[in-house]
Amino acid sequence: MKNYGVSVKKSLAFPIMLVSLTSPSGAFDSNFLSNYALININDQLARISGVGQVNLFGGSDYAMRIWVRPDRLQSLGLTVIDLVDAVRSQNVSSPLARSAGPPATKGTEFTYVVRTRGRLLTEDDFGRIIVRANPDGSVVRLSDVARLTGLGALQRSGRLNGKSAAVVALYQTPGSNALQVQKAIRKTMDELAPGFPAGN
Numbered sequence: 106m107k108n109y110g111v112s113v114k115k116s117l118a119f120p121i122m123l124v125s126l127t128s129p130s131g132a133f134d135s136n137f138l139s140n141y142a143l144i145n146i147n148d149q150l151a152r153i154s155g156v157g158q159v160n161l162f163g164g165s166d167y168a169m170r171i172w173v174r175p176d177r178l179q180s181l182g183l184t185v186i187d188l189v190d191a192v193r194s195q196n197v198s199s200p201l202a203r204s205a206g207p208p209a210t211k212g213t214e215f216t217y218v219v220r221t222r223g224r225l226l227t228e229d230d231f232g233r234i235i236v237r238a239n240p241d242g243s244v245v246r247l248s249d250v251a252r253l254t255g256l257g258a259l260q261r262s263g264r265l266n267g268k269s270a271a272v273v274a275l276y277q278t279p280g281s282n283a284l285q286v287q288k289a290i291r292k293t294m295d296e297l298a299p300g301f302p303a304g305n
Contacts, residue, residue, distance in 0.1 A: 120160075121277040122290055124150070125263075127270045133302070135263050138271035146297060147273065153289045155281030162263050162272040169231050172252040181245055183236060188247065191236045196225045228253040 126138045126146075133141075142161055151159045171192075173185060225231050232248030239245070247253070263270045277286055 119276075120274040121156075121283055122275045122287055124273040124275065124290070124294060125265045125270050126273070127265050127268050129268075131268070133269075135269035135271055138269065139263070141302070142271045142273055145300070146294075149293055149297060150273065150275060150290060153286065153293060155278055155286035155289065156275050157278035158276040160274040160276070162274065168257060169225070169228070170254045170257045171231070171247070172254065174250055174252065177250045181237070181250065183245070183250060187236055188251065191234050191247065192231070195234045196231070228255055 124146075126142055128134075128138065139161060147159050147161060150156060171188070173188065178184065178188075225234075231253050232246060234247040235244045236247055236250065237245040263272045265272070275286075275290060277283060
């Protein structure tokens with residue numbers, strides 16, 4: 106899925122810092138490292154005050170390959186935009202929640218933790234996306250109007266000291282303090298480090 110349009114970001118032309126993700130043991134390749142950074146790290150770094158832009162070099166951007174069947178779309182009165190909207194709204198990573206956790210009122214005996222599955226992964230998952238609910242109670246699913254052929258990747262390559270790597274370039278916003286931004290980036294990476302996958 107591609108988003109078209111004009112995107113305006115205020116940032117300096119050169120990166121303030123590069124963050125490299127590597128796997129010293131070689132257990133993970135640049136595709137895995139890049140995908141991990143895209144899902145788990147980039148947004149965290151982009152939220153730092155003084156960071157204007159985050160670019161990822163190395164690895165691949167993964168996406169489900171969806172081949173639309175125009176004849177079926179037309180017969181059902183649907184458009185490609187309907188499919189894009191359905192995928193975008195139903196393939197989301199929802200935050201976890203806790204009900205009746207602290208600070209709860211006195212007398213609350215149970216705490217319920219809500220766990221979500223996260224983003225869709227397989228062709229079957231994507232095929233079950235509901236594109237339209239009909240008045241008679243039936244539904245049109247993505248698999249009814251498209252063929253799904255698995256995850257595909259936009260290939261890039263990144264290396265650090267001869268090993269596969271994903272490199273994240275961070276760009277400073279104009280007028281921000283470079284030293285404070287760098288400290289905040291290092292602090293954020295230190296906070297994220299305990300969650301990195303084992304067997305690096």
